[in-house]
Amino acid sequence: xxxxxxxxxxxxxxxxxxxxxxxxxxxxxxxxxxxxxxxxxxxxxxxxxxxxxxxxxxxxxxxxxxxxxxxxxxxxxxxxxxxxxxxxxxxxxxxxxxxxxxxxxxxxxxxxxxxxxxxxxxxxxxxxx
Numbered sequence: 030x031x032x033x034x035x036x037x038x039x040x041x042x043x044x045x046x047x048x049x050x051x052x053x054x055x056x057x058x059x060x061x062x063x064x065x066x067x068x069x070x071x072x073x074x075x076x077x078x079x080x081x082x083x084x085x086x087x088x089x090x091x092x093x094x095x096x097x098x099x100x101x102x103x104x105x106x107x108x109x110x111x112x113x114x115x116x117x118x119x120x121x122x123x124x125x126x127x128x129x130x131x132x133x134x135x136x137x138x139x140x141x142x143x144x145x146x147x148x149x150x151x152x153x154x155x156x157x158x
Contacts (some may be wrong), residue, residue, distance in 0.1 A: 030155050032091055033062075033065070034064060034065040034066065034067065034136060034138045035055075035064060035065075035066055035067070035134065035138055035139060035140070035141050035156070036058065036066075036067045036068075036069070036127060036129050036132045036133040036136070036139070036141070036153075037055075037060070037066055037067070037068045037072065037129070037140075037141050038069075038072055038125060038129040038141060038142035038143070038144065038148065039072040039076050039079070039093050039125040039126070039138050039142075039143075039144075040074075040142055040144060040158060041049075041055060041073040041124075041141050041158055042068070042072055042073065042076035042088050042091065043079050043080055043088075043143075043144070044106075044143070044158065045087065045088070046076060046080045046084035046085070046087040047049045047080065047125065048087075048103060049146050051158060052057045052158070053098050055158075056080050056091070056096075059094075059096045059097075060094070060095075060096055063096065065096055066094075066096050066097045066098070066100065067093075067097075067098050067100050067130070068091065068098070068099050068100065068108060068131050069099075069100045069102075069125060069128035069129050069131075069132055070100060070101050070128075071087065071102060071104055071124045071125045071127075071128040071129075072110050072125040072128065072129055073089070073092075074093065074125070075123070075124070075125040076088045077089075077144065086144075089096070100125060100128070100132055102128065103114055105158055106128070106131065109131060109135075110124075110128055110131045112126050113127055113130065113131050113151055114127050114150065114151070115118065115136075117150055117151050117152065118153070119150060119151070122147065122150075122151060123144070123147060126142070126144055126147040126148055126151060129142065129148060129153065130146065130147075130151035130153030131153075133153040133154060134152055134153055137152075139153075139154040139155065139156045139157025140153045140154065140156065141156045141158055142156070142158065143153050143157070145157045
């Protein structure tokens, strides 16, 4: 059985930055129900790169939310995310997807994503947004 927490992939962050009602609801429900959200730093980087510069501040605003934990890339995760990509026979997998899948597997949480096929290929459990 999965715990209540969720990992957020790049697509959720981009949708939130662009004012998606669905993405807004993800954060509202997490706040109301105290559902922890993990956001890999690589997904923040990808989201900033994908959105209009004016929307970048909204992406970064999630770091201030009490239910959100930004997950840094450290020495341990560098090795393990690389191994995950190699095991999937996908050395050029999107880094954000690989970090999200790794974090989901590590915590036994599903990954909310706009690219479920990537998360699944990397061994994670995907919830499509």
